[in-house]
Amino acid sequence: MQTAEIRRRWLDFFAERGHTVVPSASLVSDDPTLMFTVAGMVPFVPYLTGLVPSPFPRATSVQKCIRTLDIEEVGKTTRHGTFFQMNGNFSFGDYFKETAIQYAWELLTTPEADGGLGFEKKDLWVTVYENDDEAVTLWKKIADLPDERIQRLGMDSNYWSTGQSGPAGPCSEIFFDRGPAYGKEGGPAADDDRYIEIWNLVFMQYLRGEGSGKDFQILGELPQKNIDTGMGLERVAFIKQGVENLYEIDQVRPVLDKAAELSGRRYGAVHEDDVRMRVVADHVRSALMLMSDGVTPSNEGRGYILRRLLRRTVRAMRLLGVESATFPALFPESRDAMKSAYPEVEADYDRIARLAYAEEETFLRTLASGTNILDVAVTTTKKSGAQQLAGDTAFLLHDTFGFPIDLTLEMAEEAGLSVDRAAFDTLMLEQRTMAKADAKAKKTLLADLSVYSAFRAVGETVFTGYEFLETDSRVLGLIVDGVAVNRAAAGDIAEVILAETSLYPESGGQEADAGSIVGNGFDLEVLDVQRPVKGLVSHKVQVRSGEVGVGDAATSVVDAEWRRGATQAHSATHLIHAALRETLGADAHQAGSYNRAGYMRLDFNWNQALSPATRSEIEEIANAAIRNNLDVETRVMPLDEARALGAMALFGEKYGETVRVVDIGGPWSRELCAGTHVARSSEIGLINLVSETSVGSSNRRIESLVGIDAFRDLATERAIVGQLTSTLKTPREHLPDRIGELIQSLKAAEKKIAQFEAAALSQRVPAIIDASTRVGELTVVNENVGTVATSDDLRSLVQSVRARLGSDAAVVSLAADVGGKPAVIVATNDAARARGAKAGALAKIAAAVLGGGGGGKDDLAQGGGSDVGAIPAALEAISNALPR
Incomplete structure (x- = not known):
């Protein structure tokens, strides 16, 4: 049974039973706490939690989803994919546990010829929450399942909540037994490779209190019980199609086969190659679907996730032995496999292809650059006698250049080196910890959206701003510091919820209106206008004068000029x-x-x-x-x-x-x-x-x-042009030529000045040499030459002095003020280096005194810093460090 057919049967089944068919939402989630739509129920969360009244009592959908938390497991297991489709049916205070179980069992076990999915009852197992006796009774009644095929599991696997105060409830999951060839007997509790979860039913019936993990109280039953169920489309497809995993179903396998063809390797021959082909098949489809929903490759947010998927694909193809561009061959295969379910991927393919192909070309160039950097690091490591490439080098390649760690490991191994993977993993963990902390902080900031629930329950905010700049209304609610209040006084920053408003809330790229909200005895300056939840407009205001209260008459006034x-x-x-x-x-x-x-x-x-x-x-x-x-x-x-x-x-x-x-x-x-x-x-x-x-x-x-x-x-530009024409006494149309002539004249003058300055510096060579001293067997020149134009001028002067000193052992250290910053350049000749004088080491010593850094080769090196006044001390430090 083809994937598209399973999808069609699902929607038809629930539509026939009074469910509104809701098209898949975008992979780009409306939920501000989520980067992507990560589960089929995400678009319905406002209805399930009661934040927004549901427009229908029951609904069904096949929702596109993206999850990348387990991206490293893709290709290695039968159930990890970044893009997947979740078939869901939902009830908002309509039917509950018994009907949900009845629907699930009926669709699964009805023969294919009669419109069902045709699963054999003997192959299905069920898990329930350990204390949910009602579910056990219903499964026995509806499905006639024996006790041993109904397993009670704990809160970790069979209880749902958001992790915060709000709706919660037990789950019941349906599993398919793949047979003894895939693992041991004993049901889902014994082996989750043999027993594959295909359907999860969430019975949202309780209100839970604050707490974390298992440490929370059930405050009571919800006044409106909801149903949220989900069936994994890809999991059912690979079972119904008789293949081994989700990468081999009809919507994914064509890309896998094309990867095998391009690489000249056979799928099923070598495990490592199989994993790489699965990664390619999964990631190409995920990238295709993300780009069809408007995501473009970038270095942050959703664009970074897309870029990572594309680059992991290139990496996998490289490890399969293909170093040339492959996207023009791979992406059309995914387009053709997905277009029957999602016609937009074909309609928008020219745009998608342009983005994908350009990204591959860019990354192939990046790989070339990263390879050069890695080659230098390998050479340096070998020169030092070490056998292990530093972890921070591997992390730099990964984090800055997008160079995959697997590729670094492979290339280092080819060069006879290992990689300090522990140090690399530590740096990666630090980065992920920071990212998770940031995500948690963002989630916390938005965790109090429930404060809007009561206001949204009254109805949608009516926007009148298309026709009117002023609208009379009344204050439905006030929020201060995230808490609903009855009044706000002068000086307070508050959110105001009105029944109607003429003020435009920020959306569609247009900034929110400026304006005010006024009423009898109060004047509020509008600082921002937003839609915190669908259908509700909130005005962030500062109370300029008076006091505003819930229920007060209020008029929204748009700044007409704005x-x-x-x-x-x-x-x-x-x-x-x-x-x-x-x-x-x-x-x-x-x-x-x-x-x-x-x-x-x-x-x-x-x-x-x-x-x-x-x-x-x-x-x-x-x-x-x-x-x-x-x-x-x-x-x-x-x-x-x-x-x-x-x-x-x-x-x-x-x-x-x-x-x-x-x-x-x-x-x-x-x-x-x-x-x-x-x-x-x-x-x-x-x-x-x-x-x-x-x-x-x-x-x-x-x-x-x-x-x-x-x-x-x-x-302003006209005034500038007028001033130039007057100053240069040149007509406007001749200004470009006149300015070009002046620039050339300026460059010629600067060149002559530089020549004069260089000549003046060279004339100082004899006096500088006359000031030399002896330190042990060394002739030492250690001078502050004042102010010079550039470091190059100072370097030329140092080299001229060293040349004039001949072959006797000599060290030349000259310092100067270069553009307000101190610079020191040290040069040694062969005889001095033979006696232990190294320019690079001496420059580092001076730079430390100057408050900066430096170094270089043994014969010529440079240092700098921030403290010009420290030049004498820096030169003295060089003198003290010379070998005696």
Whole structure:
């Protein structure tokens, strides 16, 4: 049974039983505590916890998920994959334990010919929470399972909670017995390789108190009991398809086979090769799905995870013996395997391919650079007589250059060296500990979202700002320091929840409105406007005067000038995007934006800098759209209808079933957008494109000033040009040539000055030599020569003095003030070095006195620091360190 067929049967089964079919949410999670959607229930958490009222009593979905915590285990086991799909059915205060068990057993054991999944009852085992007698009774009643096939397990495996105060409850899991060839008898409690978990049913029925681990109290039963169940689609697929693991199912195996073909190695022949092929198959699919949801490779956040997946793929192919680019062969295989379930991967493949192929090319160059660094480290290690490459070197290669540790180990071994893996692992542990601490801190900061639950239960905040800049409403709630309060007084910083608001909450790249909230006896300055939970707007305010209380009448007032500037900037962003696509083609997709009054920036997928001519063309097209006074139309319609009209969606953004479409000039610029916009394009005024820069290997960023800010910037430039024409007595059109001539003249003058300074320094050589002294058998020159222009000048002077001293043993140490910083250069000749005088060691001694660092070769070395006043002491330290 194909994976897509299992998916279809699941959705049909629950749809027929009154469940709303909810499309998969993006892999980019709405939950601010999560980087990705890591479980099928994540999109439903606000409904399950009661934070947001559920729009349906029961639902079902097949949710895309990404988990990378166990990335090192990928390919080694039957059940570790970074991308997976979770089939779920959910009840929000509707049916509970008995019906959930009934549905699960019915779908699993109904014959394939009758629309079920066709599992044999004899192959299924069940686990329940150790104290859940009700579940045991129901399993016996519904499934007629004998006692020995129902195993009671503890809280660690069969109890669910968020880890904080809130909903909790027992779980029941269904396992498939793969047979004696895969392990010992005894059920899931005895062997989790033989018995594969395929379905988990969470019975959310209790309210738990504070505490950690098992140390918490059950405060009572929930007034609304919920069901959250999940069936692993890939696990069921590999069982139904009769293959050994999830890497061999129809949606994954084609990439594995292509990796085998490219490498010339046979899958199933060598375990290490098999693991690498599985890693390739898993990671290519995961990367494909992440990029289809708008994630792009970068050095932080989600982009870093994607980059890591792509680079681990390159690493695995290299270990399979393939050092050339392979993504153009691998990614089309994954696209074709996944497109029946997710058509977007085919529709967006040109963009995905451009990102993936560029990332592979970049990393192949990185590997070449890392190899050079590793080669130097290996040579240095061997020269020192050591047999082990330092752990910090391996960590530097991994952390800074993205050089995989496995590759470092392999190449070091080829050179006859081991790697200090313990030191490397210690550094990695420190890094992970810091990352976990940071993640925990972020989670803690957002752990009190339940404070909004009561306000959200009243209903959604009505946004009136599209039509009105002022709206009368009432205060539904006040929050100070994360706690709901009844009143806030002058000077307090608080969050205000209103029933209606005209103030735009930050979203879609548009900064929140500036403004105020006023009422009888109070005046609140609005500092920020956000949506902490779906459907609820919170205003962060400072009470300027008076006292505000829950229930008070209040009026939200938008700063009209701010809003005007914000609408100009947001509409300008749409024009620039349309101009980009007209100039560069449909592949120039927007990858993020930010706009506020007077300014906009737009990131887009492109892997090379724009020429000055292209930048000018984009700017001209956008400003022509302003001059043409195009109509700006906004419409609200179903998402499918908007897509059918060709409305552009920002990758990574979340859209509901009903969306707002903004047209500027009809289909020329047609985008899904909830932001505020001008009524006609001429109201934007002016767009002044001020920069175009790189923000990654495959992303560029355009920044523009808009409206009056654009005019002021151009006026400033005009004033500067006017001043230059007056000062240089040159017409504006001839300024570039005139300035070029002046630059050439300046360079020629600087060259002559440098020559004069060098000649003046060389004339000091005899006097410096005359000041030499004898230390033991050495002729020593130890002088502060004052101020010199550059360290190169000082080095030339030192070398000239050493040459004039001849072949007698000599040490030359000259110090100077170079640009306000002390520098010392030490030179020795052959005879001096034979007597133990080493320039590098002497320069380090002087640098330590100067408050800096230094070193070099035995014949010539340099040191520096921060304290010019310490030069005499540094020279004395050199003298004291000379061999006698």
